[in-house]
Amino acid sequence: MALKRFRMHIRIPRGWEISDREATPEHLVFGRRAALKALGAGSILATGALPAAAQQAGAAPPLRDGIARNEAYPGVRAITAEREATTYNNFYEFGTDKGIFRAAQRMPLRPWTVKVDGLVDTPKEFGIDDLLARMPLEERVYRLRCVEAWGMTVPWIGFPLSALLKEVGVRSDAKFVRFETAALRDVMPGLRQSWYPWPYIEACTVAEAGNDLSFMVVGAYGKPLPQQNGGPLRIHQPWKYGFKAGKSLVRISLVAERPKTFWEAIQPSEYGFWANVNPEVSHPRWSQASERLIGSGERVPTQIFNGYGEWVAPLYMGLQRERLWA
Numbered sequence: 001m002a003l004k005r006f007r008m009h010i011r012i013p014r015g016w017e018i019s020d021r022e023a024t025p026e027h028l029v030f031g032r033r034a035a036l037k038a039l040g041a042g043s044i045l046a047t048g049a050l051p052a053a054a055q056q057a058g059a060a061p062p063l064r065d066g067i068a069r070n071e072a073y074p075g076v077r078a079i080t081a082e083r084e085a086t087t088y089n090n091f092y093e094f095g096t097d098k099g100i101f102r103a104a105q106r107m108p109l110r111p112w113t114v115k116v117d118g119l120v121d122t123p124k125e126f127g128i129d130d131l132l133a134r135m136p137l138e139e140r141v142y143r144l145r146c147v148e149a150w151g152m153t154v155p156w157i158g159f160p161l162s163a164l165l166k167e168v169g170v171r172s173d174a175k176f177v178r179f180e181t182a183a184l185r186d187v188m189p190g191l192r193q194s195w196y197p198w199p200y201i202e203a204c205t206v207a208e209a210g211n212d213l214s215f216m217v218v219g220a221y222g223k224p225l226p227q228q229n230g231g232p233l234r235i236h237q238p239w240k241y242g243f244k245a246g247k248s249l250v251r252i253s254l255v256a257e258r259p260k261t262f263w264e265a266i267q268p269s270e271y272g273f274w275a276n277v278n279p280e281v282s283h284p285r286w287s288q289a290s291e292r293l294i295g296s297g298e299r300v301p302t303q304i305f306n307g308y309g310e311w312v313a314p315l316y317m318g319l320q321r322e323r324l325w326a
């Protein structure tokens with residue numbers, strides 16, 4: 001089925017168009033200060049005027065035409081409204097509340113490069129547009145299940161992680177894949193919260209990375225992936241809790257040792273390395289038996305491996321002694 005094309009509707013407000021009301025939340029104030037400091041323009045702060053240069057993000061060009069939906073992995077649930085999926089987000093670099101989408105618009109999506117290095121035959125650095133041109137783009141409707149017991153269903157656009165790894169050649173001594181998120185001090189106010197172990201690191205095994213469900217996401221709802229959802233490039237492994245899905249990636253490294261991941265470093269008793277979805281294994285502070293659907297608010301039963309067991313359960317044979325369930 002051909003994917004319907006949309007025109008992009010990314011409109012970046014100029015500084016003078018931001019009302020006081022919008023500019024009040026602390027995360028925006030931090031962001032403004034950081035941007036102004038970077039420009040050496042502290043005196044402008046008093047007037048509330050923000051130079052246009054500090055606001056303008058490098059926009060992503062539209063995705064190519066004719067991206068088809070891969071129907072191999074049925075979404076099952078109704079697709080979450082685009083507005084909901086792009087305004088209810090977790091992206092701590094921009095703040096700890098769900099409404100960071102406005103603050104996230106400050107992050108330029110171009111230019112953008114991603115390094116693929118470590119235990120590979122040929123380490124490479126890709127410009128995002130070269131990567132988009134090279135990779136086999138397709139649409140997949142995947143569910144996303146946050147460890148906080150909410151879920152959504154999104155038509156993502158992207159390519160299998162295995163296609164990217166083929167470009168560099170994974171060496172046999174590589175055991176894990178480490179995903180590193182951008183850490184842009186000037187536009188990410190959350191980085192000032194120095195008690196968090198920035199940058200945001202996530203990881204999986206080479207075997208998990210090679211599973212066809214492991215998807216590098218570059219778009220959603222027919223458009224380039226917006227900042228708040230992890231544009232221009234994020235990983236999504238839909239059988240795992242959402243915190244495994246590192247956003248706005250700048251570096252992907254093949255390594256021999258299991259990396260210490262962001263949430264595991266903060267609270268290992270609550271957020272483990274494997275973090276596979278399981279309704280029967282509660283979070284220490286709440287049940288995982290059901291989840292709230294963003295948008296409708298409906299509560300539905302959670303499925304083991306978020307419903308993707310048919311494709312991923314074999315990955316965990318022989319690993320029963322590991323703490324597989326978050």
Ligand SMILES: Nc1nc2c(c(=O)[nH]1)N[C@H]1C(S)=C(S)[C@@H](COP(=O)(O)O)O[C@H]1N2
Nearest residue numbers: 089090091092146181200229242243245247
């Ligand atoms: N860099 C980074 N990636 C991140 C996060 C984050 O705070 N920073 N939050 C994670 C969590 S907890 C979830 S549930 C998903 C949310 O993705 P969404 O906002 O596209 O729904 O992103 C994940 N990726």
Ligand SMILES: [Mo]
Nearest residue numbers: 146147242243
């Ligand atoms: Mo999450």
